[in-house]
Amino acid sequence: xxxxxxxxxxxxxxxxxxxxxxxxxxxxxxxxxxxxxxxxxxxxxxxxxxxxxxxxxxxxxxxxxxxxxxxxxxxxxxxxxxxxxxxxxxxxxxxxxxxxxxxxxxxxxxxxxxxxxxxxxxxxxxxxxxxxxxxxxxxxxxxxxxxxxxxxxxxxxxxxxxxxxxxxxxxxxxxxxxxxxxxxxxxxxxxxxxxxxxxxxxxxxxxxxxxxxxxxxxxxxxxxxxxxxxxxxxxxxxxx
Amino acid sequence: xxxxxxxxxxxxxxxxxxxxxxxxxxxxxxxxxxxxxxxxxxxxxxxxxxxxxxxxxxxxxxxxxxxxxxxxxxxxxxxxxxxxxxxxxxxxxxxxxxxxxxxxxxxxxxxxxxxxxxxxxxxxxxxxxxxxxxxxxxxxxxxxxxxxxxxxxxxxxxxxxxxxxxxxxxxxxxxxxxxxxxxxxxxxxxxxxxxxxxxxxxxxxxxxxxxxxxxxxxxxxxxxxxxxxxxxxxxxxxxxxxxxxxxxxxxxxxxxxxxxxxxxxxxxxxxxxxxxxxxxxxxxxxxxxxxxxxxxxxxxxxxxxxxxxxxxxxxxxxxxxxxxxxxxxxxxxxxxxxxxxxxxxxxxxxxxxxxxxxxxxxxxxxxxxxxxxxxxxxxxxxxxxxxxxxxxxxxxxxxxxxxxxxxxxxxxxxxxxxxxxxxxxxxxxxxxxxxxxxxxxxxxxxxxxxxxxxxxxxxxxxxxxxxxxxxxxxxxxxxxxxxxxxxxxxxxxxxxxxxxxxxxxxxxxxxxxxxxxxxxxxxxxxxxxxxxxxxxxxxxxxxxxxxxxxxxxxxxxxxxxxxxxxxxxxxxxxxx
Numbered sequence: 001x002x003x004x005x006x007x008x009x010x011x012x013x014x015x016x017x018x019x020x021x022x023x024x025x026x027x028x029x030x031x032x033x034x035x036x037x038x039x040x041x042x043x044x045x046x047x048x049x050x051x052x053x054x055x056x057x058x059x060x061x062x063x064x065x066x067x068x069x070x071x072x073x074x075x076x077x078x079x080x081x082x083x084x085x086x087x088x089x090x091x092x093x094x095x096x097x098x099x100x101x102x103x104x105x106x107x108x109x110x111x112x113x114x115x116x117x118x119x120x121x122x123x124x125x126x127x128x129x130x131x132x133x134x135x136x137x138x139x140x141x142x143x144x145x146x147x148x149x150x151x152x153x154x155x156x157x158x159x160x161x162x163x164x165x166x167x168x169x170x171x172x173x174x175x176x177x178x179x180x181x182x183x184x185x186x187x188x189x190x191x192x193x194x195x196x197x198x199x200x201x202x203x204x205x206x207x208x209x210x211x212x213x214x215x216x217x218x219x220x221x222x223x224x225x226x227x228x229x230x231x232x233x234x235x236x237x238x239x240x
Numbered sequence: 241x242x243x244x245x246x247x248x249x250x251x252x253x254x255x256x257x258x259x260x261x262x263x264x265x266x267x268x269x270x271x272x273x274x275x276x277x278x279x280x281x282x283x284x285x286x287x288x289x290x291x292x293x294x295x296x297x298x299x300x301x302x303x304x305x306x307x308x309x310x311x312x313x314x315x316x317x318x319x320x321x322x323x324x325x326x327x328x329x330x331x332x333x334x335x336x337x338x339x340x341x342x343x344x345x346x347x348x349x350x351x352x353x354x355x356x357x358x359x360x361x362x363x364x365x366x367x368x369x370x371x372x373x374x375x376x377x378x379x380x381x382x383x384x385x386x387x388x389x390x391x392x393x394x395x396x397x398x399x400x401x402x403x404x405x406x407x408x409x410x411x412x413x414x415x416x417x418x419x420x421x422x423x424x425x426x427x428x429x430x431x432x433x434x435x436x437x438x439x440x441x442x443x444x445x446x447x448x449x450x451x452x453x454x455x456x457x458x459x460x461x462x463x464x465x466x467x468x469x470x471x472x473x474x475x476x477x478x479x480x481x482x483x484x485x486x487x488x489x490x491x492x493x494x495x496x497x498x499x500x501x502x503x504x505x506x507x508x509x510x511x512x513x514x515x516x517x518x519x520x521x522x523x524x525x526x527x528x529x530x531x532x533x534x535x536x537x538x539x540x541x542x543x544x545x546x547x548x549x550x551x552x553x554x555x556x557x558x559x560x561x562x563x564x565x566x567x568x569x570x571x572x573x574x575x576x577x578x579x580x581x582x583x584x585x586x587x588x589x590x591x592x593x594x595x596x597x598x599x600x601x602x603x604x605x606x607x608x609x610x611x612x613x614x615x616x617x618x619x620x621x622x623x624x625x626x627x628x629x630x631x632x633x634x635x636x637x638x639x640x641x642x643x644x645x646x647x648x649x650x651x652x653x654x655x656x657x658x659x660x661x662x663x664x665x666x667x668x669x670x671x672x673x674x675x676x677x678x679x680x681x682x683x684x685x686x687x688x689x690x691x692x693x694x695x696x697x698x699x700x701x702x703x704x705x706x707x708x709x710x711x712x713x714x715x716x717x718x719x720x721x722x723x724x725x726x727x728x729x730x731x732x733x734x735x736x737x738x739x740x741x742x743x744x745x746x747x748x749x750x751x752x753x754x755x756x757x758x759x760x761x762x763x764x765x766x767x768x769x770x771x772x773x774x775x776x777x778x779x780x781x782x783x784x785x786x787x788x789x790x791x792x793x794x795x796x797x798x799x800x801x802x803x804x805x806x807x808x809x810x811x812x813x814x815x816x
Binding site for chain 1: 282290341342344345350353387391420451490574722727731
């Protein structure tokens with residue numbers, strides 16, 4: 001089966017006075033939005049600016065707005081969109097580098113403020129820590145550790161759009177993972193950062209936009225809610 | 241032409257496992273050092289360590305031993321390995337796993353009792369592959385990235401090395417391009433590490449991340465570095481087939497075969513029984529890929545020119561628990577790994593060959609170091625699954641330590657501005673032509689040529705033809721025309737990628753023609769047997785005029801004598 005679509009791509013800076021260019025693209029049945037961008041680049045307009053690396057959903061660099069929803073271009077089959085017109089725009093809440101490629105700097109600025117690096121309790125231990133089967137870290141975090149920092153949640157979060165200081169979903173999830181890690185020594189410092197009134201977890205309105213947007217299906221909102229609960233009722237953080 | 245200027249004690253090209261471990265080790269060793277990491281994509285989000293699925297081989301169980309891991313590695317490598325490099329890999333691998341966990345915060349999967357879980361991979365006498373689910377690379381790179389973000393290590397994102405700068409045979413810095421702005425940067429450095437990964441993407445069906453183009457190898461070659469084992473290119477047996485999609489070649493991980501998944505040809509025959517009845521699907525990658533390829537070439541392939549991997553008998557529950565990433569990857573393209581066979585093809589994956597190094601990552605050029613896929617010799621003629629990321633981590637760390645030691649006596653030298661200007665002019669040429677060749681079209685030609693003539697099965701005639709075509713492609717590449725300005729110009733970067741891959745391709749083809757036998761991943765249909773006489777390395781050096789000179793070099797069997805030599809010696813004695 002062959003697909004014929006109109007690909008509308010946002011241009012930045014505008015080209016020939018137009019904010020969007022339209023391309024007629026022919027695709028195979030199993031081709032993705034990323035394939036469509038490559039086809040345009042190779043056959044119609046080599047100046048197109050977009051980003052990708054692994055093309056199998058692991059690097060998180062090809063997130064774009066597809067018909068106004070943040071998605072990984074490589075993992076979104078055009079067929080699944082059920083639309084003859086596919087509109088690609090850069091993710092919102094980020095400065096644009098070129099066309100649909102953005103700078104993730106605002107995302108990583110918050111990520112750094114959440115102190116992402118591990119602070120080992122036993123840095124010089126020559127043994128691997130024994131993490132028992134019923135450890136909350138083992139039970140709660142495996143999928144949440146699969147964050148690929150694609151920035152989709154940050155783009156989807158309405159609070160991020162209103163408040164430049166808000167840590168945002170992914171950074172909070174990162175801090176949540178470190179807090180839960182029995183090997184980490186900076187729990188108190190991390191909790192304090194998340195509890196700040198202006199930019200911490202209390203800004204979250206529990207709209208689930210981040211969870212809905214996450215291409216790795218991480219329940220980011222759940223991490224935020226667990227932190228809130230722990231701040232209100234200390235000791236409850238680790239309850240599954 | 242304007243340049244930005246930057247000074248570094250240590251300049252690192254590449255930010256995968258090797259590059260970032262080097263940065264970390266150097267920084268911990270001496271926090272005052274100015275470390276600059278140049279990364280072609282986004283920090284932590286490009287390159288192939290990020291894409292690691294299966295995991296990392298390390299001896300962590302008292303029932304396992306370094307000797308076993310070492311023997312597996314040599315046997316897998318058809319005894320072409322540099323034995324000191326292979327031994328160092330095996331010996332350092334466990335302590336680096338401990339470092340990844342205890343200092344960086346990675347957590348690999350555990351058994352029920354809380355101890356580390358290790359899974360079976362091909363070619364192993366013990367289940368020793370450490371992993372996090374089936375997407376291990378994300379865990380490693382995320383934690384490494386988070387470390388670098390908080391430390392005083394300068395990272396230049398979306399920036400690529402173009403050429404190394406040399407003075408009297410010594411590497412003193414590099415010409416670097418900021419891809420986003422199109423601005424050139426002249427970096428002066430006292431020690432420089434090449435850790436960009438190899439050029440396996442120059443094959444029609446390939447697995448690496450798309451930005452990889454052997455930049456480090458090409459830069460090192462132009463600067464005068466020596467290379468070994470360049471004929472050795474690994475094809476992973478199970479790359480997805482998704483038509484002409486860019487997803488084709490993306491991998492299904494080796495753990496599936498380790499867990500018992502089976503391979504079938506287009507007729508439904510479990511063909512490995514013909515090629516390796518003992519090990520079947522747990523044979524090493526070189527054997528499986530070649531067997532699949534021969535099946536396909538013999539007309540026994542599937543509808544889309546591949547074979548099939550079937551994991552359905554392992555059961556839904558098992559697959560969802562152990563291979564959720566692979567199930568999901570298949571589902572993205574409408575394939576049902578849980579219940580049906582999925583079409584796969586061998587996919588160019590990794591270069592065993594590379595820059596010749598010693599155990600402390602020194603190249604033959606003063607001031608230049610190499611680690612990870614860019615370096616050759618560790619894996620011999622075939623790399624075991626799970627030894628790749630271990631290599632990057634182990635040798636990245638060693639490179640970091642080694643560069644700090646080197647710096648104690650190393651002075652800083654000013655690169656020549658004239659050299660920088662000349663080099664930059666060459667790269668800018670394609671932007672100035674009014675018309676010329678198309679970089680994307682030439683790249684497609686290169687990918688097809690390598691696949692057909694320098695791929696899984698090679699022969700003398702094909703290799704001669706390939707070298708002729710490569711030299712024509714090289715000429716055409718010099719005539720590529722690129723439109724637009726230098727800022728975030730993907731077409732220009734495609735042209736630079738092409739120029740670099742041409743060089744790597746030429747090294748592979750020359751070396752493949754030179755090795756007159758079959759060994760490991762290198763298979764010659766005109767010389768299908770291994771020949772003990774060929775238990776030696778092929779070294780590529782510069783002929784002084786920019787050409788490639790190939791010579792053989794003996795392998796020092798410092799630890800183990802290959803069985804084929806033992807047999808040969810017995811034979812000699814019996815004959816005399």
